[in-house]
Amino acid sequence: MGVITEEARHWADREYPHFEMQVTTTDIARFAHATGETNPIHFDKDAAVAAGYADVVAPTLFTYVVRMHASALVPPDQLEPDGSPTADVPPLPTRRAMAGETAVVLGERVVAGDVIGVEKRLANMYEKEGRSGPLVFVEMEFTFTNQRGELVARENFTRIYR
Amino acid sequence: MTLPGVGTDAPIRVRTPSALDLFMFSASAWLLHRIHYDTPFTTEHDGHPGLLIHGPLQGVYLVQTAESWLGNAARLSTITYRHLAPAYLGDSLECGGTVTGADADGIDLELWARKPDGTVTTSGTARFAQK
Numbered sequence: 001m002g003v004i005t006e007e008a009r010h011w012a013d014r015e016y017p018h019f020e021m022q023v024t025t026t027d028i029a030r031f032a033h034a035t036g037e038t039n040p041i042h043f044d045k046d047a048a049v050a051a052g053y054a055d056v057v058a059p060t061l062f063t064y065v066v067r068m069h070a071s072a073l074v075p076p077d078q079l080e081p082d083g084s085p086t087a088d089v090p091p092l093p094t095r096r097a098m099a100g101e102t103a104v105v106l107g108e109r110v111v112a113g114d115v116i117g118v119e120k121r122l123a124n125m126y127e128k129e130g131r132s133g134p135l136v137f138v139e140m141e142f143t144f145t146n147q148r149g150e151l152v153a154r155e156n157f158t159r160i161y162r
Numbered sequence: 163m164t165l166p167g168v169g170t171d172a173p174i175r176v177r178t179p180s181a182l183d184l185f186m187f188s189a190s191a192w193l194l195h196r197i198h199y200d201t202p203f204t205t206e207h208d209g210h211p212g213l214l215i216h217g218p219l220q221g222v223y224l225v226q227t228a229e230s231w232l233g234n235a236a237r238l239s240t241i242t243y244r245h246l247a248p249a250y251l252g253d254s255l256e257c258g259g260t261v262t263g264a265d266a267d268g269i270d271l272e273l274w275a276r277k278p279d280g281t282v283t284t285s286g287t288a289r290f291a292q293k
Contacts, residue, residue, distance in 0.1 A: 027190075034186035035222045036177070060225050060238050064218050068191040082203070083194035099217040103242040 003134045004127055008091050012138060016120040019070035025056045025112040031065050032058075048111070058110035063144045063153045066116045092161050094136050100158035107144075107151035115147040123156055136161040165236055165261075165269045165292060172231040172259035177223050177275070179215055181251055187219045215249040220284040224273040227257040228288060236268060236290035243273070243286025253277055259288075268292045 021027075025045070032042035040047035041057050048056045071085050078086050084097075110116060124139040138159050144152040179187075181199075188198045196203045197214045204210045221243050229238070249255060255275040263270035268291040276282045 030186070030190035034183065034190040035219065035226070036183070037226075059222070060229065061218070061222050064221075065191045068193050072192050072194050079194060082208075083196040083200075085194075099245050101242060101244045102218070102221055103240070105240050106238055 002127075003093055004125060004136060005091070008136075009125060011091050012122045012125050018117060018119060019066075020115055020117045021066045021069055023058065023062075023066075023110055023112060023114045023116055027065065028056050028058045028062065028110075028112055031062055035059060045112075053109065053111055055112040058112075060106065061104065062110050063104075063116065063118075063142070063155065066118050066144060067120070067142050067155065070118050070120065090136075090138060090161065092136055094134060094161040096162050098160045098162065100137060100139075100160045101156075102158075103156045105154045107153055108146060110146070110152055114152075116152060117145050119143045119145075124158075130162060133162065165232065165264065165290070168261050168264050170261045172227055172271075172273075174256050174258045175223070175227050175230065176254050176256050178254045179219065179251070181213065184213055184215065184219075184251060187216055191218070193218075210248070211250055213251040215251065215253065215255070215283075217245045217284065220245070220249065220255065220275050221286070223255065223257045223275055224259070224284065224286055224288070227259050227273060228271055228290060231259070232290060234293060236292055239268070239289045239291045241273075241286055241288040243284055245284050247277075247281050247283045249275070249277070249283040253283075255283065262287075266292075 029043050037059050041051050045056050071088055074085055080086055121141050123141040127134050127136045140157050142155045146152050185199050198216055204213055257275045259271045259273040261269050262272050271288045274282050274285040
């Protein structure tokens with residue numbers, strides 16, 4: 001036991017830069033098509049307004065797009081050979097990553113024209129002994145707010161390294 | 163509209179994302195991980211039988227299973243899900259849900275995506291608030 005070194009803990013607990021994404025109708029349509037959405041409120045402003053929204057409205061879990069851009073919108077030389085951002089790879093001997101649990105609490109909806117900010121922080125980091133060796137759990141918390149400071153979503157995402 | 167009661171099942175939605183769907187999801191999110199679009203890398207380097215269906219895309223499928231059933235009557239307030247087994251390009255995912263709790267403010271659901279052989283790839287719980 002003890003694969004989480006001081007270095008790894010310090011790495012995970014560092015300050016993460018604030019990231020903002022100005023959400024366009026194009027961003028929303030791309031995500032909507034990619035996930036098979038057909039409701040016109042995701043593509044057509046008139047339909048969205050008729051449904052009570054200020055503009056074209058993003059599908060429910062759209063904040064995933066914001067947090068991926070926050071970590072992966074970097075120069076290509078800051079990516080690993082597998083495409084993941086180097087800054088997201090912890091200094092652990094257990095480098096193979098698996099997605100663990102995702103927990104999302106929803107707030108205000110995202111509409112075209114919103115500026116969505118995301119704050120990222122380490123929520124928890126711990127290890128367990130698995131059948132084939134140590135497992136390290138890294139839980140990050142993402143807090144998404146809009147340009148009015150309203151909570152859009154909070155997501156806790158756990159990655160497991162083995 | 164009254165929300166469905168405890169024990170009621172959502173209609174199963176079968177989702178079989180194509181290579182194009184996987185690429186569109188990666189592109190829309192700027193998700194650069196090669197295991198979702200680069201077949202030689204995924205099979206030869208990472209030892210998978212094929213391209214992986216993104217976990218977050220399956221999370222979206224769970225949400226859509228409930229949303230397309232409940233319509234405008236309710237809105238998602240929380241969801242928690244886990245990936246239990248890999249899903250690969252070509253797999254059909256049967257996405258379903260069951261109401262496990264109900265009160266004056268909304269309902270609780272169990273949601274899942276599973277392969278035709280019964281293997282659950284993603285499962286979760288969600289709370290929908292009455293609108």
